[in-house]
Amino acid sequence: TIRSLLTSFVWVILLLISCQETKKPEASKKAPKVEKPNIVIIYADDLGYGEMGAYGATELKTPNLDKLANGGMRFTNGYATSATCTPSRYALLTGVYPWRNKNAKILPGTAPLIIDTSQITLPKVLKTKGYSTGIVGKWHLGLGNGNVDWNQRIAHSPNEVGFDYSHILAATQDRVPTVYIENGHVVNLDPNDPIYVNYEENFEGEPTGKDNPELTTMKWHHGHNNSIVNGIPRIGFMKGGEAAKWSDIDMADHFLNKAKSYVQGHKKNPFFLYYALQQPHVPRTPHPRFVGTSGMGPRGDVIVEADWVVGQFVQMLESEGLLENTLIIFSSDNGPVLNDGYYDDAVEKVGNHNPRGPLRGGKYSLFEAGTRVPFFAYWKGKITPGVSEALISQIDLLATLGSLVDSDVKTEDSKNLLNVLLGDSQEGRNHLILEATSRTAFREGNWVMIPPYEGAAVNKQVDIELGNSKEYQLYNLKEDIGQSDNLASSHPDKLKEMIEGYLAIRGN
Numbered sequence: 349t350i351r352s353l354l355t356s357f358v359w360v361i362l363l364l365i366s367c368q369e370t371k372k373p374e375a376s377k378k379a380p381k382v383e384k385p386n387i388v389i390i391y392a393d394d395l396g397y398g399e400m401g402a403y404g405a406t407e408l409k410t411p412n413l414d415k416l417a418n419g420g421m422r423f424t425n426g427y428a429t430s431a432t433c434t435p436s437r438y439a440l441l442t443g444v445y446p447w448r449n450k451n452a453k454i455l456p457g458t459a460p461l462i463i464d465t466s467q468i469t470l471p472k473v474l475k476t477k478g479y480s481t482g483i484v485g486k487w488h489l490g491l492g493n494g495n496v497d498w499n500q501r502i503a504h505s506p507n508e509v510g511f512d513y514s515h516i517l518a519a520t521q522d523r524v525p526t527v528y529i530e531n532g533h534v535v536n537l538d539p540n541d542p543i544y545v546n547y548e549e550n551f552e553g554e555p556t557g558k559d560n561p562e563l564t565t566m567k568w569h570h571g572h573n574n575s576i577v578n579g580i581p582r583i584g585f586m587k588g589g590e591a592a593k594w595s596d597i598d599m600a601d602h603f604l605n606k607a608k609s610y611v612q613g614h615k616k617n618p619f620f621l622y623y624a625l626q627q628p629h630v631p632r633t634p635h636p637r638f639v640g641t642s643g644m645g646p647r648g649d650v651i652v653e654a655d656w657v658v659g660q661f662v663q664m665l666e667s668e669g670l671l672e673n674t675l676i677i678f679s680s681d682n683g684p685v686l687n688d689g690y691y692d693d694a695v696e697k698v699g700n701h702n703p704r705g706p707l708r709g710g711k712y713s714l715f716e717a718g719t720r721v722p723f724f725a726y727w728k729g730k731i732t733p734g735v736s737e738a739l740i741s742q743i744d745l746l747a748t749l750g751s752l753v754d755s756d757v758k759t760e761d762s763k764n765l766l767n768v769l770l771g772d773s774q775e776g777r778n779h780l781i782l783e784a785t786s787r788t789a790f791r792e793g794n795w796v797m798i799p800p801y802e803g804a805a806v807n808k809q810v811d812i813e814l815g816n817s818k819e820y821q822l823y824n825l826k827e828d829i830g831q832s833d834n835l836a837s838s839h840p841d842k843l844k845e846m847i848e849g850y851l852a853i854r855g856n
């Protein structure tokens with residue numbers, strides 16, 4: 349009988365094993381769809397939560413963006429890590445919270461590269477899986493080692509942190525050097541007219557916005573009164589490099605053409621393109637064919653222009669037969685600002701358009717509009733159109749896209765939210781640290797806690813509430829998306845829990 353017991357035992361084991369084997373294919377069906385699509389991240393500069401039709405804009409027409417947003421997974425709780433550019437871009441590419449790096453602040457055009465060349469980056473991860481990697485557009489993460497000779501190859505550029513190809517503007521459209529840089533070389537530089545850049549002092553004899561207003565076609569409101577290029581006074585001083593200077597009004601077309609030719613040159617293998625638009629950051633310089641199209645002055649016009657370039661880019665993917673095999677992610681590096689330093693009618697002509705949507709604050713702010721931004725993923729035939737309330741941050745793209753290409757790359761801060769991105773799950777992050785000009789706040793579930801900060805409540809120059817208060821602030825975003833009702837004193841237990849959660853990540 350022991351024998352018969354043993355035989356039945358063996359049978360049971362065999363049965364179990366065979367069951368498991370027949371189950372396997374089913375299980376893998378449920379796993380995230382792992383293929384190797386091309387990946388494109390289109391990243392706007394200072395585009396607010398309420399600036400696209402798909403996010404509730406009524407006055408501004410963004411048909412091309414809306415088509416992608418409504419045809420993909422559109423996030424209503426999608427965040428940039430920060431309320432300014434450099435830190436958000438740092439997190440997007442490295443998967444590391446920018447407040448962990450003291451250099452991740454708005455950078456001058458002469459700042460050294462702030463990503464360590466040995467650090468993990470999104471393009472590096474994709475490269476290990478056979479991707480070609482390119483960046484076209486705004487960089488703003490520093491170049492060189494702090495003492496760049498712009499007339500030589502710049503040794504520390506996007507190419508040293510994972511991009512095979514780069515065609516960039518160094519910092520911002522309002523900062524010198526106002527030239528394009530391709531794979532570390534200033535484009536169109538005439539060796540007989542070398543280029544020099546300095547953020548401390550002017551070069552002798554060079555006009556500035558401050559001293560030569562008669563030479564400017566755009567007037568500065570605050571900052572922006574150093575070297576004048578194309579009639580626009582900039583931040584920082586520059587000399588020489590005449591032939592290399594970009595044309596502001598042609599910038600959108602210029603980057604679009606570079607983005608298109610990058611794709612066309614790399615379509616045989618999977619590619620990753622980081623297409624970083626310059627709009628609607630200042631100076632707002634729409635191409636003449638977009639002037640007047642929004643009725644809101646240059647700021648609205650460059651958003652219409654940005655929408656158009658996205659439409660053109662997608663049309664190219666379609667005509668190349670690449671649309672079904674390309675995942676497109678769209679977002680913005682921080683929230684909106686109207687007057688960011690030039691008199692350009694942004695405030696005067698905004699009319700009924702509400703760049704921040706229902707949110708409070710804007711660029712530079714710890715309130716929601718600083719960091720909550722348009723965020724959607726479009727993948728024709730793969731992502732079923734929908735709206736997701738899941739909490740997701742750009743910092744998660746490293747682990748998420750890593751997972752998509754079958755890499756198990758991890759950082760402490762980046763979460764693999766592939767199922768969320770593809771719409772198979774609504775379970776996003778539990779919590780997120782929000783950052784604005786080195787101040788931080790904590791979101792957990794639907795609650796957000798802003799610790800006390802010294803400093804002005806409002807930045808008067810840009811007319812934005814920064815989120816500073818001497819008191820703790822606690823908001824329930826589910827009931828109060830506009831953050832009008834501070835519940836800190838009426839909900840002491842919740843406040844305590846939020847402070848503990850915050851300190852556990854942020855440290856004391």
Ligand code: NG6
Pocket residue numbers: 393394432433434454488520522570571572583629630682688689
């Ligand atoms: C600020 C500039 C602002 C903009 C910003 C960077 C002044 C007074 N203001 O210092 O115009 O350039 O930096 O914007 O100079 S960001 O989107 O790149 O972070």
Ligand code: CA
Pocket residue numbers: 393394432433629681682
């Ligand atoms: Ca920005």
